Amino acid sequence: MKKGRLIVISGPSGVGKGTVVKALMERDPQVRLSVSATTRQMRPNEIDGVHYYFLSCGEFETMIAEDRFLEHAEYVGNFYGTPEEPVNRMLEAGHDVILEIEVQGGLQVMQRRSDAISVFIAAPSFEILGNRLRGRGDTDEEKVLKRLQQARVEYRVAPRYQYIVVNDRLEDAVSDIQTVLRAEALKSEHQQHLLKEAD
Numbered sequence: 301m302k303k304g305r306l307i308v309i310s311g312p313s314g315v316g317k318g319t320v321v322k323a324l325m326e327r328d329p330q331v332r333l334s335v336s337a338t339t340r341q342m343r344p345n346e347i348d349g350v351h352y353y354f355l356s357c358g359e360f361e362t363m364i365a366e367d368r369f370l371e372h373a374e375y376v377g378n379f380y381g382t383p384e385e386p387v388n389r390m391l392e393a394g395h396d397v398i399l400e401i402e403v404q405g406g407l408q409v410m411q412r413r414s415d416a417i418s419v420f421i422a423a424p425s426f427e428i429l430g431n432r433l434r435g436r437g438d439t440d441e442e443k444v445l446k447r448l449q450q451a452r453v454e455y456r457v458a459p460r461y462q463y464i465v466v467n468d469r470l471e472d473a474v475s476d477i478q479t480v481l482r483a484e485a486l487k488s489e490h491q492q493h494l495l496k497e498a499d
């Protein structure tokens with residue numbers, strides 16, 4: 301069976317990564333999303349094992365020591381990591397696997413898996429990003445400014461991603477990512493089987 305592809309998706313808080321990923325998975329049901337581990341507090345609407353594996357710092361450290369993460373990073377005071385084994389299992393089963401992770405982790409994946417496809421989702425502008433963060437309602441102005449500052453840090457890493465997709469209209473952003481995935485599949489290196497007959 302053909303192996304699936306590893307897809308790294310990053311982008312600043314408020315850009316709508318989660319919504320884009322959800323819409324992408326609805327359009328293409330074979331795509332899977334990796335469930336990360338984190339040491340951050342569970343939010344009221346979250347389910348352990350579905351949204352994240354919520355771990356203590358000790359449990360997280362044990363997983364690092366046992367080399368069970370494909371990548372891991374600290375992000376605003378909490379640890380986040382991608383358990384490697386389930387990702388490999390899904391890839392072997394032929395699923396494309398999305399890692400929705402921040403940029404330090406994204407860079408680690410690019411280094412370790414040269415075949416990973418990397419997409420950075422950008423906002424149409426910083427003004428719009430700020431407005432989206434304010435629109436969430438649960439965020440005071442100080443937090444908004446902190447997140448915008450963090451977004452600037454992430455944008456500095458964005459040129460290391462293979463593709464940059466703007467999330468202005470959700471449908472367009474999802475179509476753009478599908479175009480990326482289609483173009484990747486058409487790359488000559490993935491089409492060699494079609495040329496075998498000529499041998």
Ligand code: 5GP
Nearest residue numbers: 336337372373375380381382400401402405
């Ligand atoms: P949140 O706490 O809001 O769910 O996520 C905060 C940030 O951590 C987001 O940018 C999210 O994409 C990122 N993140 C989630 N899981 C992982 C992971 O496994 N590894 C890394 N490096 N970042 C992650």
